[in-house]
Amino acid sequence: MNNIEQFVDELVSAKGFDEKDPEVLAEIKRGVMSRLEDRINAMVLANLPEDSLDDFNKVLDADNEEQMISFVKKYVPDLDEKVAGEMLAFRSAYLG
Amino acid sequence: MSNKAPAPAPAPAPTPANEKQVFKAAIVNTTKMxxxxxxxxxxxxxxxxxxxxxxxxxxxxxxxxxxHDLMQEFYRQREISKVRKEIADxxxxxxxxxxxIDSNEAKEAMLAITDRFTDELRDEMLTKEEKDSIDENxxxxxxxxxxxxxxADTTHVMSDQAFEEEKKRIIANLDPTYKDKREVYADNILEIAKNVRxxxxxxxKLEELDFDVDITLGSTRGRMQTAAHHNAFDKGVEKLQNSKLGKFLVNTPGAIALSAAVYSVGKYAFTKVARTDAAKIASFGGTAVISGTVAATKEAARLNRERAQHHREKAKGVTFEGDDMKRRNSMNTTSYETQKATEVxxxxxGDLAKVEAGNMQPADLDMIIAHIANLRARKSLGEDRHIDLVTYSSLKMMEKEGKELDKTEAKLVVALRKGVESGKIVFDKETDDFDTYLSQQIYTQERALLGGESGIEKKDQAFTKMKAKRTAWAFVKSATxxxxxxxxxxxxxxxxxxxxDGVLEGMSKHLHQGTTGGFTEHATALEALRRHFNHEDVPRLADTGAGHEYLMNGGAxxxxxxxxATVTVNPDGTYNIMRGNDVLEKNLPLEFDKTTGDLLPTSRALLQKDGIFANFSQTTQHGSGPMSAEDYIKSHNGDFTKVHRHTFYDxxxxxxxxxxxKREYWGGENGTGVNAKGNYEFRTGVKAGGSFHGNDAFDVPEAIKKGGIVKMAFSVTRGTQHxxxxxxxSSVDEHxxxxxxxxKDSALGKDLFEVNADGHAVFKGQFAELIEDSGKAADGAENINIIATHIGLGQADTIVxxxxxxxxxxxxxxxxxxxxEMPMVVPILGRRPLESGKAPAKKKRPNEDPHGPADPNAPTPHGPDGVPLKAKDKLPPSKFTIRKFVGEKPEDKYSGLTQDLEVYEKARLAGGSEFSVNSKDLKSTGFKEILRKHAQVTKTPGSDEETYAVTLDARGKIADALYKANQAEVKRSNLKVQAMGHNPLLEDLDKYAHETMKPVSKEDFTKKYLPKLIQEAFRGYGNIEVPDNAFLSSKSRVLPANEFVGNLDIKVKPSKGSKKVDAKIDNLKFIMKDGKLExxxxxxxxxxxxxxxVRDTVNKVLTDFGSVFDKDLSGLFxxxxxxxKMNGGNVDVLTTKKV
Known part of the structure; x- marks a missing residue:
């Protein structure tokens, strides 16, 4: 299990879902994961300099994980802190 | 790139031996299209x-x-996947x-594309991008x-399916890039092969044919040019929707470490920063602004896409009618002015006819060139700007109409150019070169199309304005x-x-209990703002435990x-105030009032700046240790009164x-001197007349009644009794x-009384006197007279x-x-989608079910004639029932048939009238046996695999065999059965199981069947006789595949009773159409x-020749x-049994 899945699992667990149907639970987690990804994506986009967007699109087209991370790290200072911050903010908002 | 257009690929005419022909083929990559x-x-x-x-x-x-909002991209991608699968299937x-659009129509459209690439005028017909795509060699x-x-070898009929498979293999050898299964190609090689056949x-004679298939490789994006115009940011947003970037970033090691810290300490480091008021507001607004920005950008990207969609649909002939087409009407106001391909x-x-007629006037030339320039400007701008300025009747007709337009335009340009070059057309322009002049006119037309009130640029501006308005609204909706x-x-x-605590609870607590209102440690964003604007720092640290005490101000x-909370002193004498590990105040210079010991107002203000309040109070600390009576009296100066004793009532x-x-007693409980409250108590029992001295008498009871005169006086020592x-x-009892x-807590009680081991009060001072207070003396002391005296222990100098x-x-x-906690921004406000347009009406095709398919979005299965099969709920009731085996027995040779039928269906849908299935995909041995018997079997060398090529004729036989086998199996094993619903076999049975397809060469058909059909047509008309072999077909002409031409020698009887005479019908042409001949x-x-x-009869019979097919021709066939039906060089004769 990777980090994001673990994170989402813990969120869903902390939220108190006692859903027994694994498919339903998986759907709940999928939705949470999607929202979290959207939030992080929005943060990245908001932090990228305008003149890097064309290159960013090319990197997205290549669909290569390493390239994407490397590119974003290059242009977004304190990326890890920002990502963790978004995770925390999402956690707070989600758990309410 | 080759600029020289090759000759098109005509149907080959019979050629003399050794004369080589070149058939021009094209393989066009249509993936983008x-x-x-x-x-x-x-x-x-x-x-x-x-x-x-x-x-x-x-x-x-x-x-x-x-x-249309939250899950829009999910639904859209799902539809994209579905369509992709339908195409693949x-x-x-x-x-x-x-x-x-059925398979045949789609194939026609694809052939129109390949035709453009092989046309001799292709340089005039192809777009620049298409021309650039052509492989030079x-x-x-x-x-x-x-x-x-x-x-083409009619003695060994090769199926279309087999041809296609072999063709793909050869093409892949020609160019390895064609092996990529993701790419889609259109080609006309099968058509060439059919023409040869x-x-x-x-x-x-096949052996006399000498030919080469010359293949051109190219690519096209299709007729429509319109594409959504996105800027880089729009594209980023669109692409991020489908990227895994967010997931990747969360899984980076740095984020993992930080998020682990989030869990371990329960909060993230920069929440301290967020504690400042400014950060609170910025964070609250920041989240909303980011949400709003993303929403606005997404809206802009979607509007771009919708505009492109609107224009593409219009180019395909889709119409938008209705009063509630709000979004479409809005899009129409920003749509470009277009022209219909058919009209152009x-x-x-008309222009071409005029040029060819050679009677043009100068004004005509200008007009014709303007027409061409206008069209070329539309094409050029369309290609450059990815927009469509020419529209078509429908998607189906797009390639055909486009090709016709291109061809006509190309012919016109060539005719004009030749006319000008030869001098047949008077060309009196500023330049002698026709093409230069045409280029100038195209440029002029482009400017005209771009400019003006309804020009492209104005429309774009209008769209930009509309987009700005809608994106602003999207921002506001999402952010606020x-x-x-x-x-x-x-x-x-x-x-x-x-x-x-929410804002309502916060207000309520504040209203009723101020800052002590039991506020929780967690607040909503609104409550945080309320606290911020009210300058409230709640909740407060609870002061219910022991807390901590510090001596400050030099210990005072x-x-x-x-x-x-703790206070620490720094070496420089300033203070730090800590809450847990948080430093609330650092290096605070606290100063105190030297008299009261309170904080000075300046220090108090420093604390209050961060919500810390200092509550000041004073307490009196009681002294301790023995002291002299004199010192004691001094230290309790306020408690003692100086007295002068005058009279002793003895x-x-x-x-x-x-x-x-003697009537001064201990009071309290049982005379112990200690009452219920623990205080000490004296009581009097004096009587009237009991106190006198000399002539002075004092009525004590009466004085007690009056009050204020009788008192007690307590002396510490004899020496200090003044x-x-x-x-x-204190009170007077009922007596x-x-x-x-x-x-007991007063100085008197604490220092001059105690309780002994028996629980009795003890007076440690010298005298406890009952006195009459007779007023003040001149020195300010009180004059007193003594009524009674209780003598104490007299501990004069050891008072504690x-x-x-x-x-x-x-x-x-x-x-x-x-x-x-920040609220989640929930932009669940919805978005109005584009309204659906109306697709152009489909023209009814022969033999087509008038109802048409039930679900326009469902995959369209096709029958052997290429006509879409009907949806199951519109199928006519079947005479047969194909059953799905539910309880298949493993030992049953039809075990797995259910799965096999699905494989069969899939292959049939993909292949059309002819298709193949492979034995490795099939489970039922019984089904394989049937296929072996009726289909064309090809064994794969080196393995047991077999490929069954199923022809139209075989389909009926297979269905029939399955039907019978199925029935038998059901009876034998008594399996539970279930209706399968829509199934190709069901339709095969209805249509073909009792049909027989007999391919007859065209020559044989002309010789053997056509004369008999003609005889049958004239049967019943006694005045006309058609002898055997009366029809003499013409072999001298190359005929289109579906035509039969010949002369008919007949005998006619001019009138009743007269003899028959010879007559003939020359150039009698039969055309095969809709399964019949006319x-x-x-x-x-x-x-x-x-x-x-006689003439009328002949004309009537020939005009209505198709009615012969209504007769029972079973004797004939x-x-x-x-x-x-024509099938290459054969006529497929389809007959049916009488069921």
Missing amino acids: VEAHITDVADARMTASKEDRNKNWFKRKIDKIWK TGNFYAGDKEI SRSSQEMNDLVRKY QAVANGQ TTLLA LGAGIGAVFQEAHALLSDDL TTMHTPDG NNTADKPDLNE EVIMLPV GNAIFEID GGVDKVVPHLKLDIPGSWDY VAKGYTFTNPDETKD GEKLKSL
Whole structure:
């Protein structure tokens, strides 16, 4: 299990879902994961300099994980802190 | 790139031996075109149909929020996947479109594309991008030549399916890039092969044919040019929707470490920063602004896409009618002015006729050039700007109309150029060069199309304005209303939560209890803002435990802090105030009032700046240790009164106490001197007349009654008896006795009294006298007269007691730790989708079910004739029942048939009338046996695999065999059965199981069947006789595949009773159409003995020749004739049994 899945699992667990149907639970987690990804994506986009967007699109087209991370790290200072911050903010908002 | 256009690929005419022909083939990569089509269909399915728009308000709102906003991209991608699968399943590039286009029509459209690439005028017809895509070196392959030859060989019929498979293999060898299964190609090689086969069927000897298939490779994005115009940011947003970037970033090691820290300490480092008021507000607004920005950008990207969708749909002939087409009407206001391809073609065709007629005037030339320039400008701008300025009747007709337009335009340009070059056309322009002049005119037309009030640039500006308005609204909705909705959700949640304060709870607590209102450590964002604007620092640290005490101000002032807060002193004498590990105040210079020990106002203000309040109080600290009576009296200066004793009421018996002198008693419980409260108590029992001295008498009871005169005076020592503590009467009992109560905590009680081991009060001072206070003396002392005296222990110089000290106290009131939670921005406001357009009406095709398919979005299965099969609910009732085996037994040879039928269905849908299935995909041995018997079997070398090529004829036989086997199996094993519903076998049975397909060469058909059909047509007309072999077919002409021409020698009887005479019909042409034959006009009837009746009869029979197929022709064909169909060089004779 990777980090994001673990994170989402813990969120869903902390939220108190006692859903027994694994498919339903998986759907709940999928939705949470999607929202979290959207939030992080929005943060990245908001932090990228305008003149890097064309290159960013090319990197997205290549669909290569390493390239994407490397590119974003290059242009977004304190990326890890920002990502963790978004995770925390999402956690707070989600758990309410 | 080759600029020299090759000759097109005509149907080959019979050629003399050794004369080599070149057949021009094209293989065109249509991947971009197909991908664009897939997106078009998916986007069209995401529009709101009339039915959707008529749903009730709630359903429409849910759709707008869910399908068209929050989950829009999910639904769109799902539709894209579905369309892609439909295309893969059916092999129909246009599958899924609202405008139903069957496989044959799709193939025709694809052939129109390849025709453009092989046309001799292709340089005039192709776009720049298409011309650039052409591989400079055309390819030829002996393998391909051999394949075409093999297909044309009518003695060993090769199926289309087999041809296609072999063709793909050869093409992949020609160019490895064609092995990529993701790419989609259109080619005309099978058509070339069919033409060759037809030529052979018409008498051309195959061995005498010498040809090369010359292949051109190219690519096209199709007719439509419109694409959504996105800027880099728009594209980023769009692409991020489908990227895994967010997931990747969360899984980076740095984020993992930080998020682990998040869990371990329960909060993130920069939440401290967020504690500042500014950060709170910025964070609250920041989230909303980011949400709003993303929403606005997404809206802009979607508008771009929708505009492109709108324009592409218009280019395909889709119309938008209705009063509720709000979004479409809005899009129309920004749509470009377009021209219909058919209208432009008509215009140019007229121009071409004029040029060819050679009677042009100068004005005509200008007009014609303007027409061409206008069209070219539209094409050029379309290609450059990815927009469509030419529209078509429908998607199906697009390639055909486009090709016609291109061809007409090309012919016109060539004719003009030649005319100008040859001088036949007067060209009196500023330049002699026709093409230069035309280029100038195109440029002028481009400017005209771009400019003006309804020009492209104005339309773009209008769209930009509309987009700005809508994106601004999207921003506002998401940033404010979205955040507002999120905040409302959060407040609602807070009301139900005990450990979270919402703004309503905060206001209520503040109103009723001030800052001590039991605020929780968690607040909603609105409550945080309320606290911020009210300058409230709540909750406070609870001061319910022991807390901490600090000596400050040189030890003079005591400072108390609640649990969880500490004060530390720095070397420079300043202070730090800590809450846990948080430094609330650092290097604070606290200064104190030297008199009171309180903080100076300046220091107090410093604390209050961060919400810390210091509550000041003073306490008196009681002294301790023995001291002299004099010192004691000094230290309790306020308690003592100086007295002058004057009269002792001794009743004139100074040597012994009597009467009232003895009536001063211990009061309290049982005379112990200690009352229920623990205080000390004296009581009197004096009587009237019991106190006198000499002539002075004092009525004590009466004085007690009056009050204020009788008191008690307590002396510490004999030597200090001139200073006493005076005590008034505390109360008077029912007998008139005075009661004196000494507070045990008063200086008198604490220092001059105690309780002994027996629980009796003891007076440690010298005298406790009952006195009459007779007023003040001149020196200010009190004059007193003694009534009775209680003599104490007289511990004069060992009195225990100390000097009381006033101690200043400061109690710090410190704000507690709390945080707030940002609300989720919930932009669930919905979005109005584009309304669905109306696809062009489909023209009814022969033999087509008038009902048409039930679901326009469903995959369209096709029958053997290429006509879409009907949806199951519209199928006519079947006479047969194909059953799905539910309880298949493992030992049953039809075990697995259910799965096999699905494989069969899939192959049939993909292949059309002819298809193949592979034995490795099949499970049922029984089914394989049937296939082996009826299909063309090809064994794969080196393995047990077999490929069954199923022809139209075989399909019926297979269905029939399965039907029978199925019935038998059901009876034998008594299996549980279930109707399978829509199944190709069901239709095969209905259509073909009892049909027989007999391929007959065209020559044989002309010789054997056609004469008999003609005889049958004239049967019953006694005045006309058609002898056997009366029809003499013409072999001298190359005929289109579906035509039969010949002369008919007949005998006619001019009148009743007369003899028959010879007559003939020359140039009698039969055309095969819709499964029947009809006679074309143009024949010549020669009758030597002309009579009108005979001529009328001949004309009637020939005009209505098709009615012969309504007769029972079973005698002619062995079975009932159902239809005829051309199939390459053969005529497929379809007959049916009488069931």
